[in-house]
Amino acid sequence: MAAWVSRLMIYDLDEGSAFPVLETEHEIAAPNWTPDGSALVVNGEGSLYWVELDAPELLEIDTGLCIKLNNDHGISPDGEVLYFSDHTFGGGAQIWRQDLGSDEDPVKVTQKRPSWYHGISPDGRMICYTAVREGLFGIYTSKPDGAQETCVIEGAHHYDGPDFSADGDWIWFNSDRTGASELWRVRPDGADLERMTEDGLVNWFPHPSPDGEHVVYLAYPEGTIGHPPGMHVALRLWSAKDKPVATLVELTGGQGTINVPSWSPDGRAFAYVEYAS
Structure with missing residues (x-):
């Protein structure tokens, strides 16, 4: 995708439309919103960057010896700790944590890999x-x-994209345990497994909103294997109040578009990345 342009976008639920924040020839991916609502964090070619919303540009985050980050990262609710996955040292990705506002090096979280x-x-x-x-x-x-470390659910199929509900009572995730990848949710203790989509599409990366009203997720065409980049995909919205699932945006994207939680703190908008030639 080196010849493609990355476009960092925000979708506003109240307006029912999206607008661009930043366009770059660098391959960026996986936006997070900071808890104070002032900035986004994106991955770009092995590094992480701040994008301040009042003056959007890529400002590299110093992650010490970790220089091969993938697009799995996030910030603690209090805004004090950055978590990310890195495979600088080989043998598969591991999770690290870094205190923001400190000069100290990141600290390894998971000893086992890949994580x-x-x-x-x-x-x-x-x-x-x-x-x-x-x-x-x-x-x-x-x-x-x-x-x-506790296993919530595992099996011979693929399990990915876990994210907590706003009340912490559920973990949403995607799995192909019954065929094509669909969305599921389960209690943190592994109880009450529940299938949440069954529509023929290949659904990935569910992200519950902070207000508990919605879940945004990525939908690939039927028959897609894995979560490849550079495809015609859709961002869809599941609503808690018995509303039908709605397609919000169709775009070129996939891997990198919405891998990690990207809701605004008030739950009225979310960020994503689309790609254009």
């Missing part, structure tokens, strides 16, 4: 991530320092 960060509970006491353990994909939780 890909995806979300943090609303109270900041638990992270959730995708991992492979003994050859099986699964959804895992641990304390923010990596203690008490």
Whole structure:
């Protein structure tokens, strides 16, 4: 995708439309919104960048010896800690944490690999991530320092994109455990597994809104394998109040568009990345 332009976008639910924040020839991906609403964090070619909304440009974040970050990252609810996945040291990705506003180096969270960060509970006491353990994909939780790693669900199929609901009572994720990738949710203790979509599309990366009203997710065409980049995809919205699922945007994207939680703090907008030739 080196010949493509990356366009960082914000979709406003009240307006029912999206607008561009930043366009760059660099390949950027996976926007997060900061808890204070002032900036976005994006991945770009192995690094992380701030994008201040009042003066949008790519401002590189110093992540110390970690220089091969993938697009799985996020910020704690109090805005004090940055989490990210990195594979600088080989052997598969591991999760790291870095205190923002400090000159200290990042600290490793997960000792086992591969582990890909995806979300943090609303109270900041638990992270959730995708991992492979003994050859099986699964959804895992641990304390923010990596203690008490717990398998929520695993199996012979793919499990990915975990993210907490606004009340912390559910973890949403995607899995192809019954065929094509669909959205599911489960309690953090592994109880009450529930399938949330069944529409023939290939659905990935569900992100519940902070107000508890919606879940935005990425939908690929029927028959898509994995979550490739550079495809015609849609961003769709599931609503908690028995409304039908709605397609909000059709775009060129996929991998990199909305891998991690990207809702604004008030739940009225979300960020994503689209690509253009």
